[in-house]
Amino acid sequence: MATRLEATFGDNGDREHAVEASDALARALMAAVRGERGALPPARTKYAEMLVHIARVTRQIDLLTEWRELALVQADKLDADANRANLGVAADMSPSKLYRILEKHGRPKNRSPLTRSGIVENAITSEGGEWDPARVIETLESFGFETDEKGARALLRELHRENVLERKPGVGGRAIYRIPGSVREWLYVLDPKLDTVEGGPSTSARVAQLAGQDTGPEQWWLGRKLKDMRAGDRLWMYFAAPEGRIAAMARVSSEPYAAPAGAPKPYLVDATLDVKATAALVKNPVMLAAMANQHPQGCVGLGDADLALVLKHAGL
Template sequence: MVARLEATYGDDGEREHAVENSDALARALVAAVRGERGAQPSAEAKSVELLRDIARTSRLIQHLEEWRELVIVQADELDADASRVNLGVAAGMSPSKLYRILEKHGRPKNRTSLTRLEIVESAITAERGEWDPARVIETLETHGFVTDDKGARSLLRDLNRDKALERKPGVGGRAIYRVPGASRSWLYVLDPKLDTVEGGPSTSARVSKLAGEDTAPGHWWLGRKLKEMRPGDRLWMYFAAPERKIAAMAEVSSEPYPAPAGSGKPYLVNATLHAKATEALRKNPVRLEAMANQHPQGCVRLADADLALVLKHAGL
């Protein structure tokens, strides 16, 4: 069966029509325009017909979603002072999804005109990662800038010169740039049944005692090279037994480096126990039941919710 859909536009009565090869889909389209629910596929439809309707419906949804994005952007541009809450409600979107669409079309979250330097720095900070020139090109193009690899490298050098980014050697000779001074917090798991510290057991009581001594450990084992770890970061020590808790903190003073041949783990990082924070955590540890990460393993980035907790318990 073939259904003919007609539409009349405006006061001048302009008319247009489209042919739809599925009566069921045509009825569903009309019901959707009317805001009605309950349209059903034909009970007598064959499998091949249902597959055809699914494919056509998917293409239709894709076209409408693209059109909706353009309408959202236009509405945001026309009234820059309007609340985006109303825009999100009309679109049926969460704020995060709405902001992603607006930023995709060059509408920044804070609605202010950003310089290229501010855009790149903001994007890097949001990713919490390190960017190579190719990714910076992608970032700039997402925000409406036209550039090439040469232009991106020039921009990165300027940002490095202005201290907005810092440069370090990357894989294959490619430079990696990152925001300087922004420290990271890592959850560093110690299992007293398996790990040792300075030749002795890695219990919270012993680590706490070492924190106040001149012989405190100066390096810590890593099972893998964490490229984002750098001086100024913090290691929050999680003890897996006998009580599962965060009860010590160390400050990183080097990037990870290869361990000597024959070592138990492949990498080391230099870090010094923070006596004051460790003592505070010994008295008031952050226990597993209060943590967002309920399955600590290895050395991973500390969850934001857990960071707020450890800073409070450590008195920092």
């Protein structure tokens, strides 16, 4: 005989039913839903019929096992900091089996000690590139962690304080970071009306001439201490007059340091003019009209658009 099983769902009052061809299986299902034991297989059943019962209950177990597996994964996502031992207890499952299920669904085995910060730090060191809040959110979501832009910005600042990341210069108020050690590009402004180089006018022609001399300038003035500037960076020389242009490049060989008392500006940095790049820029300078930064001042980070221009004009 067949048994009709009905259920009413409390969240919306919907009623659904299913028909179980075997009364014995129907009783077993009802007992299982109630958390009870005692429903026995039918004693008076032919061998072939018993095989059908076994196959049907096996299918039901497989479907519930699949549901439990997905529920374990979902629970692991819901509380990223929860002890996974609780999942094992709820599923009556050994840690090794639990980890195999979670890893199959992209949940790392070592999630317990892995914080949001750790996930992003691991991605930064393995993937590199530039990092902004959107990329942080995308990375965390791939591991089942959730955050918003505010949380992503806070995480980037934390990694910046720990020297895992550095703030990329030349991007205005945007929060863009990268791995420390990358070459930083600086737009270094010289005004021939105000600045001198080696005791003479800071014109592009004179700087180009000095670039080919062993006695060329090795120290360059800075109006403020740029804490992100270090050896290996490049200074792209912008000459404000008579016509705005980038027409020289120097390679930094020190961090900024205090200038002697009474100096024209408070800080100095060691840098050597690059002969080849400067010669190329003198012949083909980057004019102000082509630059994204239309108001160059002092020494600031060079933006990506202007960097692409100077590299092309310098033959690099």
